[in-house]
Amino acid sequence: MASTAQPLRAAIIPVTPLQQNCTLLWCTKTMRGAFVDPGGDLPLLKSQMEKHDVTIEKILVTHGHFDHCGGAAQLADDLSVKIEGPHPEDMFLLEKLHEDGLRYDVPGRSFVPSRWLDQGDTVTVGEVEFAVHHTPGHTPGHVVFHNAESKLAIVGDVLFRGSIGRTDFPRGNHQELINSIVTRLWPMGDDTFFLPGHGDPSTFGQERQSNPFVADSVIA
Numbered sequence: 464m465a466s467t468a469q470p471l472r473a474a475i476i477p478v479t480p481l482q483q484n485c486t487l488l489w490c491t492k493t494m495r496g497a498f499v500d501p502g503g504d505l506p507l508l509k510s511q512m513e514k515h516d517v518t519i520e521k522i523l524v525t526h527g528h529f530d531h532c533g534g535a536a537q538l539a540d541d542l543s544v545k546i547e548g549p550h551p552e553d554m555f556l557l558e559k560l561h562e563d564g565l566r567y568d569v570p571g572r573s574f575v576p577s578r579w580l581d582q583g584d585t586v587t588v589g590e591v592e593f594a595v596h597h598t599p600g601h602t603p604g605h606v607v608f609h610n611a612e613s614k615l616a617i618v619g620d621v622l623f624r625g626s627i628g629r630t631d632f633p634r635g636n637h638q639e640l641i642n643s644i645v646t647r648l649w650p651m652g653d654d655t656f657f658l659p660g661h662g663d664p665s666t667f668g669q670e671r672q673s674n675p676f677v678a679d680s681v682i683a
Contacts, residue, residue, distance in 0.1 A: 490589020527556025553604030600640025
């Protein structure tokens with residue numbers, strides 16, 4: 464993904480005490496971009512935007528946990544852009560972003576996105592299009608973003624390298640999460656590179672081989 468010949472580039476920027484992976488995405492043709500899951504540390508995010516000379520046109524949100532979107536409302540105001548996502552089932556989480564953020568000394572502000580997202584929707588970053596997939600389990604309104612051309616998926620807290628998202632939070636559901644991974648993520652292809660909400664990237668193929676929760680041998 465380092466070559467400017469590719470239509471899409473991404474930079475991972477860990478934010479908040481929970482080291483959540485905010486992603487700066489941009490279209491190399493237009494240099495217009497988006498922040499995905501800006502949980503906090505807004506000065507750092509803005510410095511990365513300036514470093515890469517990207518003009519932010521929107522904010523994308525995978526789900527409603529504070530470490531993923533606590534800073535979204537303020538950043539949207541600062542940059543005069545709109546927020547797209549998550550799915551409306553996560554409204555109950557967006558309503559208590561301030562309360563939840565206080566536990567970790569992370570500023571949070573509730574918001575209603577300009578656009579809710581659902582299975583089958585698409586979002587654009589510059590001239591690059593991402594398919595939206597509704598992936599409940601970690602939260603009921605979680606979504607992931609997939610660009611087939613670049614073989615890239617941004618999966619929030621659905622799947623990690625060697626692990627899966629927690630389901631012990633309010634309205635989490637373990638079986639729904641497994642179903643989301645198997646029916647929504649695996650069809651994207653084993654060679655799809657994914658950026659998780661925490662930790663290192665991986666590929667779906669690698670996780671199907673070795674992930675102790677969702678490897679093919681485990682699911683079978």
